[in-house]
Amino acid sequence: MIWLIARREFRTRALSKASLVTSSVMIVLIVVGALIAKPFLESDGDAETIQVASGPTAALAPYLQAVAAAQGTDVEVIEVVDPATDALDEGVAAVLTGAVTQPELFVDSADDAVVGLVQAAVQAAALDAQVEALGGDPAQVSQALAGSTAAVIVLGDADGFDSGEFFAGFVVILVLFFVLVQSASVIMMGVVEEKSSRVVEILLATVRPSTLLGGKVLGVGLYALMQAASLMLPLVFAAVYLDLLGSIGISVGALLLNFSVWFVLGFALFTVLFGGLAALVSRQEDLGSVTTPMMLLMMVPLYLAIYLVPNSPDGPVTAGLTQVPFFAPFLVPMRLAFDAISPLEVASAIVLCLIAIPLFVWLAGRIYAGAVLNTGGRMRIADALRRR
Amino acid sequence: MPALVIDHLVKTYGDVRALDDISFTVEAGELFGFVGANGAGKTTAMRIALGVLRADSGTVTWDGSPIDLARRSRIGYMPEERGLYPRMKVGEQLVYLARLHGMGRADAERAMAHWTEVLGVADRRDDAVEKLSLGNQQRVQLASALVHGPEILVLDEPFSGLDPVAVGVMSEVLRGEAARGVPVIFSSHQLELVEQLCDRVGIVRSGRLVASGGIDELTALERPRWTLEADLPAAWTPGVPGVTAARVSERMWSVEAADAAAAPAVLASAVQSGRVTSFVPNRPTLTELFRDVVAEPEGEAA
Ligand SMILES: Nc1ncnc2c1ncn2[C@@H]1O[C@H](COP(=O)(O)OP(=O)(O)OP(=O)(O)O)[C@@H](O)[C@H]1O
Ligand SMILES: [Mg+2]
Numbered sequence A: 001m002i003w004l005i006a007r008r009e010f011r012t013r014a015l016s017k018a019s020l021v022t023s024s025v026m027i028v029l030i031v032v033g034a035l036i037a038k039p040f041l042e043s044d045g046d047a048e049t050i051q052v053a054s055g056p057t058a059a060l061a062p063y064l065q066a067v068a069a070a071q072g073t074d075v076e077v078i079e080v081v082d083p084a085t086d087a088l089d090e091g092v093a094a095v096l097t098g099a100v101t102q103p104e105l106f107v108d109s110a111d112d113a114v115v116g117l118v119q120a121a122v123q124a125a126a127l128d129a130q131v132e133a134l135g136g137d138p139a140q141v142s143q144a145l146a147g148s149t150a151a152v153i154v155l156g157d158a159d160g161f162d163s164g165e166f167f168a169g170f171v172v173i174l175v176l177f178f179v180l181v182q183s184a185s186v187i188m189m190g191v192v193e194e195k196s197s198r199v200v201e202i203l204l205a206t207v208r209p210s211t212l213l214g215g216k217v218l219g220v221g222l223y224a225l226m227q228a229a230s231l232m233l234p235l236v237f238a239a240v241y242l243d244l245l246g247s248i249g250i251s252v253g254a255l256l257l258n259f260s261v262w263f264v265l266g267f268a269l270f271t272v273l274f275g276g277l278a279a280l281v282s283r284q285e286d287l288g289s290v291t292t293p294m295m296l297l298m299m300v301p302l303y304l305a306i307y308l309v310p311n312s313p314d315g316p317v318t319a320g321l322t323q324v325p326f327f328a329p330f331l332v333p334m335r336l337a338f339d340a341i342s343p344l345e346v347a348s349a350i351v352l353c354l355i356a357i358p359l360f361v362w363l364a365g366r367i368y369a370g371a372v373l374n375t376g377g378r379m380r381i382a383d384a385l386r387r388r
Numbered sequence B: 001m002p003a004l005v006i007d008h009l010v011k012t013y014g015d016v017r018a019l020d021d022i023s024f025t026v027e028a029g030e031l032f033g034f035v036g037a038n039g040a041g042k043t044t045a046m047r048i049a050l051g052v053l054r055a056d057s058g059t060v061t062w063d064g065s066p067i068d069l070a071r072r073s074r075i076g077y078m079p080e081e082r083g084l085y086p087r088m089k090v091g092e093q094l095v096y097l098a099r100l101h102g103m104g105r106a107d108a109e110r111a112m113a114h115w116t117e118v119l120g121v122a123d124r125r126d127d128a129v130e131k132l133s134l135g136n137q138q139r140v141q142l143a144s145a146l147v148h149g150p151e152i153l154v155l156d157e158p159f160s161g162l163d164p165v166a167v168g169v170m171s172e173v174l175r176g177e178a179a180r181g182v183p184v185i186f187s188s189h190q191l192e193l194v195e196q197l198c199d200r201v202g203i204v205r206s207g208r209l210v211a212s213g214g215i216d217e218l219t220a221l222e223r224p225r226w227t228l229e230a231d232l233p234a235a236w237t238p239g240v241p242g243v244t245a246a247r248v249s250e251r252m253w254s255v256e257a258a259d260a261a262a263a264p265a266v267l268a269s270a271v272q273s274g275r276v277t278s279f280v281p282n283r284p285t286l287t288e289l290f291r292d293v294v295a296e297p298e299g300e301a302a
Helices: A002-014 A017-045 A054-070 A113-133 A138-149 A163-196 A199-204 A211-241 A252-278 A284-311 A316-322 A330-336 A342-372 A380-386 B044-048 B090-100 B105-118 B133-147 B165-179 B191-197 B214-219 B261-271 B286-295
Strands: A047-051 A075-080 A092-098 A101-106 B004-014 B016-027 B031-036 B057-062 B073-079 B152-156 B184-187 B200-205 B210-212 B225-231 B243-247 B252-257 B275-280
Touching: A002 A017, A002 A211, A002 B090, A047 A054, A047 A113, A047 A199, A054 A113, A054 A284, A054 B105, A075 B165, A092 A113, A113 A138, A163 A199, A163 A211, A163 A252, A163 A284, A163 A330, A199 A211, A199 B133, A211 A252, A211 A342, A252 A330, A284 A316, A284 A330, A284 B133, A316 A330, A316 A342, A330 A342, A342 B243, A380 B031, B004 B044, B016 B044, B016 B057, B016 B200, B016 B210, B031 B044, B031 B165, B031 B191, B031 B286, B044 B057, B044 B152, B044 B184, B090 B133, B090 B165, B105 B191, B133 B152, B133 B165, B152 B165, B165 B184, B165 B191, B191 B286, B200 B214, B200 B286, B210 B214, B214 B261, B214 B286, B225 B261, B243 B261, B252 B261, B261 B275
Parallel strands: A047 A075, A047 A092, B031 B184, B031 B200, B073 B152, B152 B184
Antiparallel strands: A092 A101, B004 B016, B004 B057, B200 B210, B225 B252, B225 B275, B243 B252
């Protein structure tokens, strides 16, 4: 029975033209965006080409390569007979000609990184030449140079604000927030639609109010999950394809798992409650009187997660609120991103949410059952609970 | 024989006593017409019978046991405020509702095809309900009450908004269902229709059942009346104890007695005084009965 209801909800949402169009447009945008962005993002990491004139200058090539390797930049050194020096060839960063110790460097602008690189290479070549002239072994010298580094001891706060972690947690709870707000509104609109079109009365003649509400939440939930997945998958594809995640240092798997667990828990907690509250009004126009407080209410845990967690990832207030089901869906993912929560805390937050869900369902079911057949103005919660 | 028994229902809304200890029984296979002024409590009683509303006290039983969820899904219900998903297709919607009542997919499809055919909306199956005219939406609404092969039918004003042809179709359908052994209870303000269609009628006033029974029984309960057509002096009186006569027009008299047995004496008196062309008993229509019962002073109207 509950599946029949869920299926109808799912189908009416998923098969609606608007939904199909939006989803496909988003997917196409993300994928095409990634495909177009790739060459631009990559041109930065491309190897710089330095043309070295054949002849004496060519002796600089190994030094250029060594310096580039030490600096961690990618440089391609090509030996060219009589390179063009009045204008650089396409894709060429610099041209080097002349004697090893006093070469001439042609570049587009003097502050190119390539200038410093060539400078260092020329000095290294000169140093080698001098060492050899003095009868020493250049290899030994460079080894000694490489070996003498200072040990760095950082005295500042080691747990500095990590923007990568913050970003990962932020994305998860922000997506969660928007998906929840959107699904809650879809459910609320559905509840009011049934109420204003008065189908509820024939539905309730054969279905329990809680089953009806539950089926709705389930159907819309699956739809929202599918929609979220249809956005997340291309996003993840884009991120992997563009190699964005490497720089954040968070694994995609953990991010998705984190998201899905709290999506399901948060979904059950919030949407059930808001579905129940939606039954308090009878017309779409009055829905605002329920949705506005809902949005404000949901912003509380969102802002706590954004402002409290980075400042005090494992402080007592944060730890305490983490265990409150209403806040957990936002606080836990954020703290997980900061790696500031113990597995035990996560487990107990999940268990508490699992206990709270039936209570929320019961409460929402009561409100829903009491209010759903009431027509006319907005009903008060207390009246709805007393009703029937 | 199973029966739907409404037993001492009480329902109050604040100060309003919507149902004031109402009781009646509808036997299987019986068409029960439920009439009463606006606000008398018909809808409230039907909603309670359906279980969408809870009574303050009293019970509703079918075949001796209370109506629980399983049994409720065997009831066909047409609410007063019609409701279907406006944007869902007629066929899809009926199949969905049938399945919510526990029918399998194939059976539901078959029932949907059957009832849309019978009720004349077969060619609208693929249209969204909101695209249908009011009367056709009404037909779909009735189909939704019938599609799951209910064991009890509770219909709140099923005839309002229907054209005469549709009224005929709907009446036939209700008769057919009753013949199948289904108790049918429906409310209506179209009293001629109720009179033609129903086996029994219940009249409610201010939440109380003030009259109930077969049409004949109910109308016979009233003071007997006759219409007398005769050439009589204007000052004529029947001269029988307990009998009054009023001159309606030149040759028409309306005679009322406490007892039907007074008829021969009245006729004899009239024949003696002049030429009588006709003397017929005058059964009140349900409408008249309704007016009498509802107008009787007793408490304030809701
Ligand atoms: N939700 C409600 N809140 C308060 N009073 C109500 C409510 N529903 C019904 N009533 C009251 O209960 C009484 C009976 O109403 P009901 O709808 O049962 O009448 P009805 O016989 O169906 O009338 P109608 O012929 O107009 O449909 C009325 O006095 C009405 O005002
Ligand atoms: Mg009514």
